[in-house]
Amino acid sequence: MAEVKLEELPGVGPATAEKLRDAGYNDLMSIAVENPKTLADVADIGESTAVKIIAAAKQAADVGGFESGDSILERRKKLNRLTSCSKAFDELLGGGLETQSICEFFGEFGSGKTQMCFQLAVNATMPVSKGGLDGDVIVIDTENTFRPERIVQIAEALDLDPIETLQKIHVARAFNSSHQMLLVEKAQEIALKTPIKLMVVDSLTAHFRAEYVGRGTLAERQGLLNKHMHDLLRFADVNNAVIAVTNQVAAKPDAFFGDPTRPVGGHIVGHASTYRLYLRKSKGGKRIARLIDSPNLPEAEVVITVSEEGIRD
Ligand code: GTP
Ligand code: MG
Numbered sequence: 001m002a003e004v005k006l007e008e009l010p011g012v013g014p015a016t017a018e019k020l021r022d023a024g025y026n027d028l029m030s031i032a033v034e035n036p037k038t039l040a041d042v043a044d045i046g047e048s049t050a051v052k053i054i055a056a057a058k059q060a061a062d063v064g065g066f067e068s069g070d071s072i073l074e075r076r077k078k079l080n081r082l083t084s085c086s087k088a089f090d091e092l093l094g095g096g097l098e099t100q101s102i103c104e105f106f107g108e109f110g111s112g113k114t115q116m117c118f119q120l121a122v123n124a125t126m127p128v129s130k131g132g133l134d135g136d137v138i139v140i141d142t143e144n145t146f147r148p149e150r151i152v153q154i155a156e157a158l159d160l161d162p163i164e165t166l167q168k169i170h171v172a173r174a175f176n177s178s179h180q181m182l183l184v185e186k187a188q189e190i191a192l193k194t195p196i197k198l199m200v201v202d203s204l205t206a207h208f209r210a211e212y213v214g215r216g217t218l219a220e221r222q223g224l225l226n227k228h229m230h231d232l233l234r235f236a237d238v239n240n241a242v243i244a245v246t247n248q249v250a251a252k253p254d255a256f257f258g259d260p261t262r263p264v265g266g267h268i269v270g271h272a273s274t275y276r277l278y279l280r281k282s283k284g285g286k287r288i289a290r291l292i293d294s295p296n297l298p299e300a301e302v303v304i305t306v307s308e309e310g311i312r313d
Helices: 014-022 028-032 036-043 047-061 069-076 087-092 113-124 148-157 162-167 177-193 206-211 215-239 266-272
Strands: 101-107 136-141 169-173 196-202 242-247 275-281 286-292 300-307 310-312
Touching: 014 036, 028 047, 028 215, 036 047, 087 286, 087 300, 101 113, 101 215, 101 266, 113 136, 113 148, 113 196, 113 242, 113 310, 136 177, 148 162, 148 310, 162 169, 169 177, 177 196, 177 206, 177 215, 196 215, 206 215, 215 242, 215 266
Parallel strands: 101 242, 101 275, 136 169, 136 196, 196 242
Antiparallel strands: 275 286, 286 300, 300 310
């Protein structure tokens, strides 16, 4: 698959190849899974040309066909696991957060979603032998809650150099939902130069929820959220990275749900998330993390602690 260059695809000259690379389409797989309209836009080509390019990329990358169960098993062996620094929590997920997947943390304010993201950001920079992913981190911060001081505390608690850790965490503030979506594309550009092993989106849904108010806007909001989730999943696949996103619960009955403890974004977010975790406050700095809706793990819950050092058992 890596043997075929973009220029070898029919309809891709040097100029188009450069535009594609600039937009983050650096390998056949990323083109093979794109839709024609988006590809036509980014490469300044006609949609029919885009269709041909995508078809050729699919063939060259050998996607779109069926795969035998044993080869899927083989591919899944390449998955890496990211520790949370809580043994119980890692076990809940079958050994830590899995690469090539989206992990969604939802819960009320103060339930520890952002603290978990800080911990994961620090951990992802650690070597694989320590439960890390030995890579850099992208943080898309929509609520201006990223605190480098907390990263320093959490890194120091693990005997890591805090400045080196901060240098590996690339933070962007997303000002609205379309900016948030654009930042995923920008992240892919960074990922071409530096291996990104974790992307945090905190919060996934806040902008969408604030901008699309009322029943008449629901379809549009869900459509955009759907695209956003798929962009994130693609990033996870292409980079063998973990995606961690946070989500709020609807404080008042949302237009979607009568139940006030349901996460925002409905089935679109729930379906695209590989793991959904419900965090809630308990006594004395403790939090309860409940795994909901996993493809291969039982629904269960564990107790974790949020302290100055970060997340622990
Ligand atoms: P929203 O973003 O408002 O929805 O909430 P969240 O779920 O992101 O909450 P967050 O992760 O920011 O959790 C905040 C809570 O973490 C605080 O109320 C504290 O209980 C705890 N916390 C944060 N920093 C520290 C710390 O340095 N020491 C201790 N012991 N607890 C902390
Ligand atoms: Mg938060």
